[in-house]
Every structure is written in structure tokens, then in C-alpha cells.
Amino acid sequence: MSGRRILLPILGLLAVLLAQAGAPVRAEGLVAALSADVVRIESNYTGTNIVVFGEITRDAGTVGRPDPYDIAVVVSGPESNITTRRKGRFLGIWVNRDAEVFADVPSFLAVHTTRPPHELSSRAILEEHRIGLNFLNLRIARASDVPISDRDNFRAAFLRLRLAGGLYSERHDVIDFLSNSLFRTSVPLPANIPVGDYKVTAYLLQGGTLLAETQMPLRVAKTGFEQYTYWFAHQYSAAYGLLAVLLAVFTGWLAGVIFRRD
Amino acid sequence: MQVYLPIAELPINMFMVFGMGGAVGFLSGLFGIGGGFLLTPLLIFSGIPPAISVATVTTQVVASSTSGVVAYWRRKMIDFKLAWMLLVGGVVGSAVGVWLFGILQTLGQLDLVISLSYVTFLSAIGGLMLFESLRAMARRRSGAKVTARRPGQHNWVHGLPLKMRFYRSRLYVSIIPIIGLGAIIGFLGTILGIGGGFMMVPALIYLLRVPTNIVIGTSLLQILVTMAAATVLHAMSTQSVDIVLAMLLMVGGVIGAQFGARMGQKLRGDQLRLLLALLVLGVGVRFAVNLLMQPDELYAVDPAPILEQAK
Numbered sequence: 100m101s102g103r104r105i106l107l108p109i110l111g112l113l114a115v116l117l118a119q120a121g122a123p124v125r126a127e128g129l130v131a132a133l134s135a136d137v138v139r140i141e142s143n144y145t146g147t148n149i150v151v152f153g154e155i156t157r158d159a160g161t162v163g164r165p166d167p168y169d170i171a172v173v174v175s176g177p178e179s180n181i182t183t184r185r186k187g188r189f190l191g192i193w194v195n196r197d198a199e200v201f202a203d204v205p206s207f208l209a210v211h212t213t214r215p216p217h218e219l220s221s222r223a224i225l226e227e228h229r230i231g232l233n234f235l236n237l238r239i240a241r242a243s244d245v246p247i248s249d250r251d252n253f254r255a256a257f258l259r260l261r262l263a264g265g266l267y268s269e270r271h272d273v274i275d276f277l278s279n280s281l282f283r284t285s286v287p288l289p290a291n292i293p294v295g296d297y298k299v300t301a302y303l304l305q306g307g308t309l310l311a312e313t314q315m316p317l318r319v320a321k322t323g324f325e326q327y328t329y330w331f332a333h334q335y336s337a338a339y340g341l342l343a344v345l346l347a348v349f350t351g352w353l354a355g356v357i358f359r360r361d
Numbered sequence: 362m363q364v365y366l367p368i369a370e371l372p373i374n375m376f377m378v379f380g381m382g383g384a385v386g387f388l389s390g391l392f393g394i395g396g397g398f399l400l401t402p403l404l405i406f407s408g409i410p411p412a413i414s415v416a417t418v419t420t421q422v423v424a425s426s427t428s429g430v431v432a433y434w435r436r437k438m439i440d441f442k443l444a445w446m447l448l449v450g451g452v453v454g455s456a457v458g459v460w461l462f463g464i465l466q467t468l469g470q471l472d473l474v475i476s477l478s479y480v481t482f483l484s485a486i487g488g489l490m491l492f493e494s495l496r497a498m499a500r501r502r503s504g505a506k507v508t509a510r511r512p513g514q515h516n517w518v519h520g521l522p523l524k525m526r527f528y529r530s531r532l533y534v535s536i537i538p539i540i541g542l543g544a545i546i547g548f549l550g551t552i553l554g555i556g557g558g559f560m561m562v563p564a565l566i567y568l569l570r571v572p573t574n575i576v577i578g579t580s581l582l583q584i585l586v587t588m589a590a591a592t593v594l595h596a597m598s599t600q601s602v603d604i605v606l607a608m609l610l611m612v613g614g615v616i617g618a619q620f621g622a623r624m625g626q627k628l629r630g631d632q633l634r635l636l637l638a639l640l641v642l643g644v645g646v647r648f649a650v651n652l653l654m655q656p657d658e659l660y661a662v663d664p665a666p667i668l669e670q671a672k
Contacts, residue, residue: 144365145372182663184469192477192652195469195661256660264662290363290372321367328367332600340596343420343604344589347611351427354615358428 128156129311166306176207177295199253202240206293265289368603382613390621395556415554416595420607426585433578440529450543451587458551459594483645490638556584
């Protein structure tokens with residue numbers, strides 16, 4: 100395990116350097132790589148980290164600017180419509196009353212930046228690239244009964260619950276610069292991470308301008324027994340149900356035989 | 362030790378689940394009940410999504426009732442004809458339950474219906490059991506004799522048409538209340554993730570006048586088949602049966618049940634019923650408190666719809 104831990108960063112770094120060799124000539128560029136393309140969920144999975152490496156490339160055309168470089172790394176999970184509900188009192192008991200459906204929201208979102216997101220650029224750019232949780236545009240999926248004045252409460256609650264559940268996060272002092280141009284950040288992936296195809300995007304900003312960006316795919320998948328069980332349960336659900344019943348009958352029968360008292 | 366549940370998609374402490382299965386198994390052995398009404402709430406309160414808790418406990422109930430059925434079968438204490446009639450209703454009730462389960466889930470009201478049903482049924486049945494056991498204890502203390510059932514004794518149920526003869530139970534009754542009873546218990550069992558033995562046994566004794574020695578085995582067989590059907594139907598309609606969770610619960614449950622059964626033989630019947638009544642009432646009250654108290658967090662985010670896993 101520790102051997103793998105050392106090897107992965109080195110491989111990542113190599114990948115960065117190789118990618119750099121083939122990059123087109125631009126004033127400023129950004130190359131990045133991940134410590135792994137696939138996160139495997141196995142029976143002992145309790146969360147992991149994915150390391151993003153990158154390098155800011157400069158050439159003769161680079162104009163010297165006084166502002167420092169800023170980096171933002173955004174890891175976002177598969178998107179779907181997600182419902183947020185609010186309980187209200189009805190006939191003395193607390194029941195789900197109002198609901199708001201947000202369209203195409205990422206199931207997972209981690210934003211790592213060198214400075215608090217609002218200092219990095221304009222609202223338009225930050226919203227376009229989802230840099231920062233406050234810049235996540237939560238669009239309403241369909242006509243909703245929630246009055247406009249109340250909608251911000253739903254948005255705020257959604258973000259609060261996602262943050263509390265560890266599915267959304269925003270950190271702004273976790274990008275390490277190894278040299279002037281080489282950086283690294285480690286994004287924690289929690290135990291309850293949704294499976295699917297993720298996008299990892301690194302952005303290079305300076306003085307409010309987006310200079311370069313690069314995107315890498317990341318797949319989070321169950322493997323082995325977990326993947327097979329899930330696949331079986333969804334693909335052959337009747338057979339899966341029957342198997343569960345047989346297993347239960349066998350366990351019950353076996354217990355009856357082992358602990359037979361008469 | 363954490364183990365990842367492939368269907369619930371979250372890791373859980375293996376020993377905690379094993380312990381819950383064992384504790385509920387102990388109580389189920391002690392009282393001669395399936396224990397679903399205790400296990401489902403325990404799973405829900407420990408953070409497993411309600412849909413998965415309910416569907417998975419139906420599987421666990423299959424295992425615990427199988428042990429019982431085998432034991433009663435060996436002693437020939439099952440009325441198969443009666444069980445078959447109960448099942449006709451049970452499977453229909455269970456299918457309706459699974460259908461409604463899916464609808465409530467999309468409406469976001471599944472948790473509410475589960476809580477409300479728990480409050481209603483557990484309070485009602487727990488109250489009746491408490492009353493009955495206290496009366497039995499008072500009777501025993503005063504030395505009065507318990508009047509046994511006389512063969513000719515009838516109530517309104519025996520006036521219904523479509524009568525059928527059940528030789529093993531020495532009964533000649535209408536099949537309407539039998540199928541109806543099976544359907545109601547099958548429906549509730551599927552929605553609530555319980556076997557329903559604690560409702561079925563009193564109903565068979567007091568309503569249909571089935572002899573007490575036949576009741577438990579017959580009710581267990583009915584529960585076994587209805588819950589098996591519910592497991593398959595849940596697996597097909599909502600894919601919410603978690604086989605890893607079920608296995609942990611089953612193993613803990615069957616071991617706990619053995620110790621419970623041994624303990625149960627040392628306690629008197631009315632004492633057992635009093636304890637069970639308090640337990641049933643306690644779970645009902647716990648759900649009632651949840652519904653009546655203002656929650657700390659008013660908002661909730663639905664789990665993301667299950668996406669097809671990339672191949």
C-alpha cells in the first residue's frame with residue numbers, strides 16, 4: 100500500500116511532464132494529471148483521496164504580469180435532477196410539504212482553490228465553471244409551487260445538507276505549490292460517494308482572467324463482488340429476489356437443524 | 362469493521378448490524394415473534410434509507426420464519442389448507458403493497474406512511490396486548506378459572522357465506538375473512554417490513570377461533586411465503602433488497618433467537634405478553650414522538666436517482 104502511495108505521485112508527475120511535451124504553443128498553459136483514472140469501490144471501501152497534479156507552462160510569449168497565478172480544481176460527479184423537501188406541520192404532525200427540484204446538479208462537487216473563490220474572478224466566469232459552491236447555479240427543473248421569496252431558503256438548505264453530508268466541499272488553502280509552476284492537491288472522496296463518470300477540471304487564473312483550463316475524466320465504480328451484486332440486482336431483479344429468498348430459507352433451515360432441540 | 366453495502370451504497374459497521382440482528386433475534390425467540398417491527402425501525406434510525414430497510418427486513422423475516430416452520434412442521438402443527446387460503450390473500454395484499462410502496466417513494470411520502478402506520482398499529486396492538494395481559498395476571502392472582510373455548514361458540518364471522526371445512530383446525534368457516542385477513546397482513550407486512558405475526562396470531566385465535574396449538578405454525582408458514590413473495594416483488598420493483606445487509610441480519614438473528622427461545626421457557630406466558638406489549642408500545646411511541654416533535658432540520662435532500670453504472 101505504501102509503495103503504491105509513493106509510486107502514484109511519481110507516475111502522475113511523469114504524466115504531467117509527458118503531456119507538457121506535446122502541448123500546443125500558447126502564452127500560458129496548464130497541464131494536469133490524476134493519481135488514478137478509476138476509483139474502485141470494494142467491500143472495505145471507506146473513502147479515499149484522489150491527487151491532482153499540474154504544471155503551469157510558460158513560453159517566450161508569456162507577458163509578465165504583476166498578479167500571482169491562481170489555481171482552481173473542480174471535481175464534479177454525474178448530474179441529475181435532485182429534489183429538496185421541506186417539512187411543515189399538517190394536522191399536528193410533521194410531514195414533507197414543499198419540494199423544489201433542482202435541475203442537472205452534480206451529485207458530488209469538490210472545489211479546491213488557492214484563494215477564496217470570490218477573489219479569483221468575476222461572477223460570470225465563476226458561475227460558468229462552478230468554481231465555488233456560492234457560484235453553483237441551482238436551476239429549478241420545473242414549475243414549482245414555492246414562492247420566489249422562499250426559493251433561496253431551499254437553495255441554502257440544499258447546499259448546507261450537501262456540505263454536511265460530505266458530498267459538496269470547498270477548500271481554499273489545500274493547493275500545494277512544489278515549485279513556481281508545479282502544484283498538487285489531494286481531493287478527499289467520502290465513503291458515500293455516488294458512482295458514475297466524474298469530471299476533474301483544473302483552471303489557471305490570473306488577475307481575474309481565466310488563462311487556461313484542462314479537463315480529465317474520473318470514473319468511480321464498484322468493482323468485483325459489489326459491482327456484480329449491483330448489476331445482478333438491477334439487470335436480473337427477479338432472479339436476484341429469488342436468490343435472496345433461497346439464501347434466507349437455507350439460513351433459516353440450517354439454523355433449525357443446528358439448534359434442533361427435540 | 363466497516364463493510365460496504367452494494368445496494369444501499371454506503372459503508373456500515375458490520376458488528377453493529379450483527380448485534381442488532383442478534384438482539385432482535387433474541388427478543389423474537391423470547392416472544393415467538395418475527396421481530397420485523399423492531400428490526401425495521403432500528404435500521405431506519407441507524408441511517409439506512411427506509412426503502413432499503415423495509416425491503417431487506419422482509420428477506421430477514423423469511424429466514425427467521427423458516428426456522429420456525431421447520432420446527433412446527435416436524436410436530437405436525439400446521440394447517441396447510443388454512444395457510445393456503447391465507448396465502449391467496451397474502452400474495453395479493455403484498456403485490457398491492459409493493460405497488461403503493463413505489464408510488465409513495467416517488468411522492469416523497471413513504472417515510473411518513475411508514476411512521477404513521479407504525480404509530481397506529483403498534484399503539485393499537487400494544488395497547489390491546491397490555492390490557493389483555495394485565496387482565497390475565499389479575500385473573501391468575503384472584504384465582505379465577507380461564508374459560509376455555511367451547512366448540513359451538515360463534516361470532517359474526519361464522520355467519521358469512523362461502524364456507525369451507527378445515528379438518529386440521531376443526532373449523533367450518535367462510536373463506537372471506539381468511540382471505541381478507543391474509544391480504545391485510547400481506548399488505549401491511551410489505552409496506553412496513555414486518556412479518557405481521559403479532560397481528561396474525563391474535564386475529565386467528567379471537568376472530569376465527571383457530572386452536573392455539575395450530576395457530577403459530579400456520580401463521581409462520583403464511584408469513585414465510587408472503588415475505589418471500591414480498592422480497593421478490595421489492596427486488597423487482599425498487600431494487601432495494603440489500604443481500605449483504607440481509608445476510609448479516611439473518612446470521613445475527615438466528616443465533617440470537619436460540620438464546621431467546623431458551624430464556625422464554627423460564628418466563629410465564631402472561632409475563633411474556635406484558636413485556637411484549639410494552640415493547641410494541643415503546644416502538645409506537647418512538648415513532649409518534651418523531652412525528653409530533655419539531656425536527657431539528659426541516660429540509661431533506663432526496664438521494665440522487667440511481668444512475669446506470671458505467672460499464
